[in-house]
Amino acid sequence: MGYNSTQQGFSLAEMMATLAIAAITASMAVPTMKGLVANSQLVSGTNDLISTLHAARNVAITRNAQVTICPSSDAMHCNDAQWQEGWIYFVDNDRDRQVGSKDEVLGAVNGIANITILSQEFEQFLVFRPNGQIMVNTTAENSGEILLCDARGREFSSRLILHVGGKPEMVLGGIDSAAYKNCSAA
Template identity: 20%
Template sequence: MTAKQGFARPQLGLTLVEILIGLALLSIVFGFAAPSAVSIIDKHRITAQVNYMSSVLQYTRHHAVDQHIIAALCPSDDLRTCNVNDWNLPKMLFADHNHNGMRDQNEALIHATPKMPSGVFMRGPNKIVRFYEDGTIGTPTTILICPQRAQQTLNRALFISLQGRVRPSQDTNQDEIHERGNKQALVCV
């Protein structure tokens, strides 16, 4: 039998209308999914930085106790001098034997971190974080880790007690916003 006798050939493509309907449906689905995906990515970036910075602080404390030295951690753009005004810079861990806030020739670089990734910023103290031989720190310190886009539910902090213990911020009142120890919401300015 031939096509002329009533059998149609199977369709091998899509019509323009079918393609346009498919594209419209896809754009609607991605329009709803994209904002939540961005929020999930931001949350994972913040969590990764909190975990990484917590481990760096704990390593600094451990190194001070283990080596019986004063271990200093600070941001630095040249891995020689500290620049406590910008905690987004790479951070260096070194033994600051003479307390001058810079890594001298006889002070080895113990560890260096990369700069903060895009989408995340860090605010720290206006001083070097120093852990003493017994693991203590001179002043309680807070380090804020926040998203570049203002989203208060993603603001996080690391608190360092006088004893040198590092503790992450928590949402104690279940409102999805982490608080300081005094129950005030974390604010990244």
């Protein structure tokens, strides 16, 4: 009596070929995934800053008060922190650009990982006047920009431009300014 059996399963050669194709596909996907994560972090940090700018400007106008935004590593005081370590914004009733007993802290943003935030005009603080216009490090300046970047450099950065009216304008990527030559996450 003859028995006719068919083999079921995969040979070793077939399994190795399948694993090789899967490994090649995965190796191509990893850099793309890293780029997506980096883009997501940069967009998130930019959105946090834009939200703060809009909220601070809105409070300045509606309360007819000066509102200050400054770097803060402890979410309570303006200090020598870098912007990426976090910031606070507050109604600056005594207009000294420091949180005091007469001032009201409106909000704080914790540090943003893997992002560097640079600004020449807003290095120490950014102030919204009661009319919604901005004042920067000196009373003579009325506009400036903030650059957010990561380890990929200026090509993948986002820049916020603040004109005298106080509304931020966002420009993505390709920042070619010598002022930001060291733009990369620390």
